[in-house]
Amino acid sequence: MAEATLFITSRNYSSWSLRGWLLCRIAGLPFHAEAISPDDPRVKEELLMRASSIRYPALVHDGVKVWDTLGIAEYLADAFPxxxxxxxxxxxxxxxxxxxxxxxxxxSALRSSLPMNIRARRPGFRIWSGPRADIAAVNAIWEDCIARSGGPFLFGARPSIADAMYAPVVSRYLTYDVAMAGACRVFADAVLGWDAMQDWIRDALAEPEEIAELDIEF
Known part of the structure; x- marks a missing residue:
């Protein structure tokens, strides 16, 4: 069987690509990541959250092509039960x-107001009411899951689909100086200590491309 290919966009800016990467790593799927240039107009529209649909990441495995992170998640869960x-x-x-x-x-307020930018740090960043409400809702989800499972990941000792979906939020919290405590800190520490996440961050920091619209000082 040929090695799978995961088509991604930017490691620094694309939360969707990060999710696809983490899902493949959880599944234990042998794959290589192939980056599509951010200069591609469709890719840039996706990264700037202006596209009507999101086609990356896309996974090609065993003659099957699947895209959208939830599509990839369900495919991998079926292929690797x-x-x-x-x-x-x-x-x-x-x-x-x-x-x-x-x-x-x-x-949507959290995702649009606090775009992923792994390289950036915005100490004292002012967060408006819309994203504050989203942050409170996300924190409540993390707290509930950790209370149920005992952590450190959302459903126990090992990462799941949910951890891949929420891992980019941990990155956003670091970038925009969002305070974390209690169960949220436990989860964040687990995500940041995850080998797959560390590999992604290392490569994101080395990524040469910058997208001016996403790299401005807010």
Missing amino acids: DSNLLPEGRQARALCRSISGEMHSGF
């Missing part, structure tokens, strides 16, 4: 799917 992409138990799986879908389609 022992990978812990979905936690044990019907209730936990339902919650994992629900909060993953909520991240995928919701929290």
